Amino acid sequence: MDPSEVEFLAEKETVKIIPNFSLDKVYLIGGDLGPFNPGLPVSVPVWLALNLKQRQKCRIVPPEWMDADKLEEIRELERKEDTFTPIPSPHYMELTKLLLNHAADNIPKADEIRTLVKDIWDTRIAKLRLSADSFITQQEAHAKLDNLTLMEINTTRTFLLDSLKYMYKLRSNLQPGSGKSQDY
Amino acid sequence: MFVTCIRKEFYDVVVNQRVALLVALDIDALCACKILQALFHCDQVQYTLVPVAGWQDLGTAFLEHKGQYRYFVLINCGANVELLETLQPEEDTTFFVLDTHRPVDVVNVYNDTQIKLLIKQDDDLGVPSYDDIFRDDEDDEDGGDSGNESDDGSEPSGKRRRFDEGAMERRIERQRAKREWEARRREILFDYEQYEYHGTSAAMVIFELAWVMTKDTKDMLWWAVIGLTDQWVHDKITQMKYVTDIATLQRHVSRHNHRNEDEENSLSIDCMRISFEYDLRLSLYQHWSLYESICNTSYTSCSFKLWSINGQKRLQEFLADMGLPLKQVKQKFNSMDVSIKENLREVIEESSSKFGMKDIRIQTFGVHFGFKNRFLAADVVHAATAVLEGVEKGEGAADNFIRALDCLSRSNLDRLHLGLDLAKKKLKAVQQTVASCICTNLILSQGPFLYCWVMLFHLLLFSKPLALTLLSKYLLKAFICSTRNKRCKILPLIMAVPLDVEKGTLMVLGIPPESETSDKKNFFGRAFEKAAESTSSRALHDHFDTSIIELKTEDRGKFLDALITLLS
Numbered sequence: 001m002d003p004s005e006v007e008f009l010a011e012k013e014t015v016k017i018i019p020n021f022s023l024d025k026v027y028l029i030g031g032d033l034g035p036f037n038p039g040l041p042v043s044v045p046v047w048l049a050l051n052l053k054q055r056q057k058c059r060i061v062p063p064e065w066m067d068a069d070k071l072e073e074i075r076e077l078e079r080k081e082d083t084f085t086p087i088p089s090p091h092y093m094e095l096t097k098l099l100l101n102h103a104a105d106n107i108p109k110a111d112e113i114r115t116l117v118k119d120i121w122d123t124r125i126a127k128l129r130l131s132a133d134s135f136i137t138q139q140e141a142h143a144k145l146d147n148l149t150l151m152e153i154n155t156t157r158t159f160l161l162d163s164l165k166y167m168y169k170l171r172s173n174l175q176p177g178s179g180k181s182q183d184y
Numbered sequence: 185m186f187v188t189c190i191r192k193e194f195y196d197v198v199v200n201q202r203v204a205l206l207v208a209l210d211i212d213a214l215c216a217c218k219i220l221q222a223l224f225h226c227d228q229v230q231y232t233l234v235p236v237a238g239w240q241d242l243g244t245a246f247l248e249h250k251g252q253y254r255y256f257v258l259i260n261c262g263a264n265v266e267l268l269e270t271l272q273p274e275e276d277t278t279f280f281v282l283d284t285h286r287p288v289d290v291v292n293v294y295n296d297t298q299i300k301l302l303i304k305q306d307d308d309l310g311v312p313s314y315d316d317i318f319r320d321d322e323d324d325e326d327g328g329d330s331g332n333e334s335d336d337g338s339e340p341s342g343k344r345r346r347f348d349e350g351a352m353e354r355r356i357e358r359q360r361a362k363r364e365w366e367a368r369r370r371e372i373l374f375d376y377e378q379y380e381y382h383g384t385s386a387a388m389v390i391f392e393l394a395w396v397m398t399k400d401t402k403d404m405l406w407w408a409v410i411g412l413t414d415q416w417v418h419d420k421i422t423q424m425k426y427v428t429d430i431a432t433l434q435r436h437v438s439r440h441n442h443r444n445e446d447e448e449n450s451l452s453i454d455c456m457r458i459s460f461e462y463d464l465r466l467s468l469y470q471h472w473s474l475y476e477s478i479c480n481t482s483y484t485s486c487s488f489k490l491w492s493i494n495g496q497k498r499l500q501e502f503l504a505d506m507g508l509p510l511k512q513v514k515q516k517f518n519s520m521d522v523s524i525k526e527n528l529r530e531v532i533e534e535s536s537s538k539f540g541m542k543d544i545r546i547q548t549f550g551v552h553f554g555f556k557n558r559f560l561a562a563d564v565v566h567a568a569t570a571v572l573e574g575v576e577k578g579e580g581a582a583d584n585f586i587r588a589l590d591c592l593s594r595s596n597l598d599r600l601h602l603g604l605d606l607a608k609k610k611l612k613a614v615q616q617t618v619a620s621c622i623c624t625n626l627i628l629s630q631g632p633f634l635y636c637w638v639m640l641f642h643l644l645l646f647s648k649p650l651a652l653t654l655l656s657k658y659l660l661k662a663f664i665c666s667t668r669n670k671r672c673k674i675l676p677l678i679m680a681v682p683l684d685v686e687k688g689t690l691m692v693l694g695i696p697p698e699s700e701t702s703d704k705k706n707f708f709g710r711a712f713e714k715a716a717e718s719t720s721s722r723a724l725h726d727h728f729d730t731s732i733i734e735l736k737t738e739d740r741g742k743f744l745d746a747l748i749t750l751l752s
Contacts, residue, residue: 020398055225055226057226105452105455111452111453
């Protein structure tokens with residue numbers, strides 16, 4: 001999967017905005033978008049929030065988890081534990097990038113949040129790499145990892161699957177008696 | 185006609201239509217264009233952008249697009265000449281004219297249907313009243329009121345004296361009154377159109393529109409600042425007007441700054457911050473070395489007379505007086521010692537008032553975003569002008585226009601830095617040319633004006649109007665500082681530069697005399713027209729600024745003679 005596809009999927013998440021225009025309820029295939037009244041918060045998908053923000057028709061309210069203190073706690077927890085801790089949003093990395101690029105003026109302490117989220121991401125990817133490494137060296141048959149997000153899975157997917165395929169190919173060629181060539 | 189509510193009568197009309205934007209080639213127009221483009225993007229208005237360099241370009245662009253567009257927006261062009269007559273549009277075409285050129289042509293003012301002027305009425309316009317200029321001619325009646333739309337005229341139209349005597353006498357009387365009226369009309373029009381000057385920046389007018397619709401952002405405010413600073417850098421408005429407009433913009437800046445920032449929730453470093461600065465007048469000093477900047481700014485160079493040996497000595501004294509070591513001062517500004525940079529402005533102000541430069545500091549704005557991007561408004565103006573009038577081979581005016589538009593937006597910083605380099609080269613070229621002109625006495629007094637014929641280097645650079653204007657103003661200031669002849673100090677200047685060697689044309693430009701309280705009103709537009717007519721010289725009055733014309737080289741002599749007789 002392409003990272004841009006993952007980002008596209010992440011844009012379906014909802015976020016609260018405060019519009020400055022009024023519009024009646026809009027009925028779309030994916031769902032309804034509630035009536036818009038100036039000054040009243042309404043939940044919309046991220047793709048619409050960003051489009052409205054770029055046209056200066058709304059103000060984005062940062063999600064609850066996008067707060068410097070909360071993210072710091074999560075980061076400390078992540079560093080202590082060996083396994084993956086549950087994180088507040090399954091698309092935290094994409095949402096941070098999108099919201100901070102387009103709506104940084106609506107998010108307090110934007111720079112700190114950017115650094116904290118990057119730290120959390122680095123810790124989790126390091127754990128993922130460690131776990132993949134031990135999976136291969138101990139030649140396990142299956143592994144179970146909780147609390148991974150799609151973006152993290154996506155970073156290792158191609159590499160892990162391809163390398164497992166090659167290792168299987170090499171291993172089966174080493175066994176005596178099976179001189180046939182393997183096609184996959 | 186003047187538009188009273190710019191939002192209702194202009195924006196709400198075009199927001200559902202396709203519009204053609206015809207933009208003149210100066211930085212104020214570019215900034216207004218950027219703000220308008222941003223507004224159009226928000227509301228998804230379809231538009232076509234066409235840069236126009238002069239009246240011929242305007243005519244061609246209009247002919248190309250008149251089939252498809254009913255609404256034309258003209259930025260910094262079109263107000264000072266009768267538009268309907270020049271362009272001959274259809275009945276349903278509407279023109280929105282946002283122009284700083286004054287005086288506005290009277291036909292444009294009093295046309296009710298097709299021409300809408302986006303100009304504020306309190307802009308010191310002095311338009312003659314309707315009755316003084318137009319009348320419905322009625323031969324047989326002796327009534328003949330012409331007041332459809334009379335303002336509170338300063339002079340009533342010709343008094344109709346009703347005679348109870350014969351029709352013959354009445355007719356003679358009417359004819360006499362009519363001749364009187366026409367004579368007075370000619371006089372009024374002559375006074376009105378004699379001097380050319382500039383009004384409020386176009387970028388500021390569009391910014392106010394954005395503000396009224398609460399769609400204004402810091403980017404738009406910064407563009408409005410650049411538009412105003414462009415008028416100041418190219419000496420188009422008086423000092424008073426500049427200070428007043430700065431105060432208006434300062435209100436907007438404090439409103440924007442107040443909105444977001446407080447101690448706890450500080451803004452991301454990448455957000456744009458505009459700040460009011462009472463900063464030094466040295467051009468590009470933060471992107472150059474201090475020494476170079478002092479040498480190449482017209483204000484300091486003229487005060488020190490840096491083209492002479494004495495001037496260089498005085499400059500060394502000045503630097504020594506401030507205690508700045510020469511090595512530091514010749515380094516790039518960013519690499520200077522922090523201890524020197526801290527109080528630099530105050531130190532320079534103190535020393536410069538000792539050396540006779542009272543106004544070394546000027547009120548302006550600076551912008552700051554990211555960790556190392558800090559620009560003053562004047563820096564951006566110089567960079568954008570240098571890009572707009574770039575002289576590299578193989579690049580048309582349209583390419584330069586797009587490049588200049590790009591370097592105004594925040595995401596194209598490398599373009600802006602390229603522009604700064606070009607601007608430095610340009611300023612150095614101006615300095616060299618001025619120094620050589622003064623030292624070799626190329627400025628001749630021709631009686632009612634001074635005349636300079638530039639035949640030296642950098643001709644390609646100076647054959648563009650904005651660069652030539654900058655050179656002329658600088659040259660005039662330098663001349664006034666260096667001459668001892670009291671009478672010459674109050675004379676205007678005419679510059680001539682070869683434009684095209686093959687066609688044998690020159691560009692001639694006239695600027696008003698330089699004085700502290702000058703009102704920047706330029707009478708050369710009309711003077712050039714009359715001189716060209718009277719000698720039937722082949723002159724092209726193509727630029728929107730009427731004081732810049734193209735002339736055939738052979739006609740130079742008789743044209744100048746005609747001017748001398750006209751102006752003495």
